[in-house]
Amino acid sequence: MGLWLFPLGLLVYRSRFLLRFLGVWLALAGFAWVILLSLTGVLSPQFQDKVDTYSQPAYFGEIALMLWLVIKGAKPPALHATPSLSAAG
DSSP: OGGGHHHHHHHHHHOSSSOHHHHHHHHHHHHIIIIIIIHHHHHOGGGHHHHHHHTHHHHHHHHHHHHHHHHTOOOOOOOOOOOOHHHHO
């Protein structure tokens, strides 16, 4: 599930469209999901609920990305109203 968050975080970090902070947050969420939760479930399942509680803030990176895209969104470039030479002729 969270395996795609690390590459997404890297792409968001490298792009200039989104905040770099969101990229770091998503990469941490991917790390928390894959490494912490998966390995804790396999190696010491008795601590699974504690690790889930401590890694919960990392998951809010997905919500922050969603809100950034909904609020800010992708706006088309503004068209400049410059007169063309062919229309003047």
